[in-house]
Amino acid sequence: MDLNQFRKIFPSDGACRKYLEKVVWPHGRVCPHCGCLKSWLLSGGSVRAGLYECSGCRGQFTVTTKTPMHSTKLPLRTWLLAMYFLINSSKGVSSVFLAKWLGVNQKTAWKIGHAIRAMMAAHAASLRLLDGIVELDEKYLGGKPRFQQGVKHPRGKGTRKACIHVAVSRQGPVQARMIPGDSYAVLAPYIKQVVSPAARIMTDQLQPYVAIGKQFAGHDRVHHGIKEFARGQAHVNTAESFNAILERAKQGVFHFVSSRHLPRYLSEVMFRWNNRDPVEKKRNGLSKIVMQAKPVLEQLGILLNQAVGTQLRRTIYGGVATPQPLFRG
Numbered sequence: 001m002d003l004n005q006f007r008k009i010f011p012s013d014g015a016c017r018k019y020l021e022k023v024v025w026p027h028g029r030v031c032p033h034c035g036c037l038k039s040w041l042l043s044g045g046s047v048r049a050g051l052y053e054c055s056g057c058r059g060q061f062t063v064t065t066k067t068p069m070h071s072t073k074l075p076l077r078t079w080l081l082a083m084y085f086l087i088n089s090s091k092g093v094s095s096v097f098l099a100k101w102l103g104v105n106q107k108t109a110w111k112i113g114h115a116i117r118a119m120m121a122a123h124a125a126s127l128r129l130l131d132g133i134v135e136l137d138e139k140y141l142g143g144k145p146r147f148q149q150g151v152k153h154p155r156g157k158g159t160r161k162a163c164i165h166v167a168v169s170r171q172g173p174v175q176a177r178m179i180p181g182d183s184y185a186v187l188a189p190y191i192k193q194v195v196s197p198a199a200r201i202m203t204d205q206l207q208p209y210v211a212i213g214k215q216f217a218g219h220d221r222v223h224h225g226i227k228e229f230a231r232g233q234a235h236v237n238t239a240e241s242f243n244a245i246l247e248r249a250k251q252g253v254f255h256f257v258s259s260r261h262l263p264r265y266l267s268e269v270m271f272r273w274n275n276r277d278p279v280e281k282k283r284n285g286l287s288k289i290v291m292q293a294k295p296v297l298e299q300l301g302i303l304l305n306q307a308v309g310t311q312l313r314r315t316i317y318g319g320v321a322t323p324q325p326l327f328r329g
């Protein structure tokens, strides 16, 4: 879908509202306050468009109530357009560009971006446990320390960079989170929350994985220290290609990411990875399976499925805060 098609599908705010109601309430209207299934449309001169009254609690609501678009003053079309940009860009969108494209100021664009990323985080939390062959890896992400003459700064682990744990199922979804270090006490409970016990895990030589591996159906390790990167099926190349995307997004778009906002940017990169389908491509008579992004409209539906309950809260500093999605387990 290109921008012209977007304009055709969503010509007006009314069309956007109709679309949102269809996606957010696929089985009929639900009152976001009490869950009641019976409600009626309010009408009259002074009534906002799309305002309903619940028969159960008598509360009023619209399709955006208790979603990240709650009490928005922006046209719904601006919101959908922002989602379109975030889904469609392969590397991520900075708030400066988003502001230009949407015709809003940068502060507003920043808030819209984070509201959409909150839905993306909810999507990651809603996925099933990773299964099959699952690669586990850690990545250290953060800004470079200031240049100092004659000082060689250490890299990666042991620096103040944020530790990100990456768990990725081969040909399947990824789960990446910021974790407070790579000790057994941190890794073991976290990995249980995202990886199925029936999975066969692949890791590098990090010591805590020895004990963690015993809690899964199988465990293979590659020894990066002695330049062993693959041994038959045993490798963590998929996790490393996700890490490379993360690194590029950081350098190209997010520039400097403070660890406070890092989890939200992670959600954006994860959402893109997790919404691809395997497609057979033929080249020179050879067929190859490559991962291709799902159609934008399909991704938009998947994203908006997460809208209810992901309402953003304003912080006392004027920023936004999202209730962090909870894990099962």
Ligand SMILES: [Zn+2]
Residues within 6 Å of the ligand: 031, 032, 033, 034, 035, 036, 054, 055, 056, 057, 058, 059
């Ligand atoms: Zn109600």
